[in-house]
Amino acid sequence: MNAWASNWSLKILSVFLAITLWLVVSAPRRGPATERAFAAPLSLVRMPRDLVITTQVPDTVSVRLRGRGSDLRSLSSQNLEVTLDLSSAQPGDVTITLLPRAINVPPEIEVVSIDPNRVHFRVEPVRQKIVPIRPFLVGQATGYTVGDVTLTPDHARVSGPTSQIRNLSEVATERIIMTGRTDTFTQNVAVVSDSSLIRVLDPLMTEVTVPLIEEIGPTPPASSDTTATTEKKTKKKSP
Secondary structure, three states: OHHHHHHHHHHHHHHHHHHHHHHHHHOHHHOOEEEEEEEEEEEEEOOOOOEEEOOOOOOEEEEEEEEEHHHHHOOOHHHHOEEEEOOOOOOEEEEEEOOHHHOOOOOOOEEEEEEOOEEEEEEEEEEEEEEEEEEEEEOOOOOEEEOOOEEEOOEEEEEEEHHHHHHOOOEEEEEEEOOOOOOOEEEEEEEEOOOOOOEEEEOOEEEEEEOEEEOOOOOOOOOHHHHHHHHHHHHHOOO
């Protein structure tokens, strides 16, 4: 009888401990649902190589999620990257609606809202063009005049959106410092574009030769003493 009672006591205690442990472990998941906003990165992928986006696109969107507090705390903004597939993009104005399924969240998390829920941008065809390279001289070589600068090569092939390529007349070298120069010099410098959408294809470098010609000032006027002496000599020679 005592053994039977003892066994039942152990069984009841075991059930009690199991229930207590389950309550402790599952308490966070049984808590009330809450909401939290995340700044999710916006990633544009698979853009055709012959197209380019020419207007500003937001880096992030605000995503509001609902779920248990513990589940929301386990998430980070980087895990919520919103990916837009642009493989079917066409030239012109594009509007893409962001849907909840575009955000990869666990099943127990609900996507409440996305702000903005639409992304607008403009797509243009990419074109190429050959333009002259302009030497970008900065500063002044005191006492010297700059001669005819030569570049080898002197033209570059660039690519970019049609609207910018159409109006592009030249690209430039990186800065060439003239201050303190006293002689003709040759320097290899990079070829660059002022626009972030214009890409220099080739050459990436050019050789620039800058001739410096020493300035020669005007002949100084004769001094008053020299003039007076010359006048006296002239008078003595007169009859």
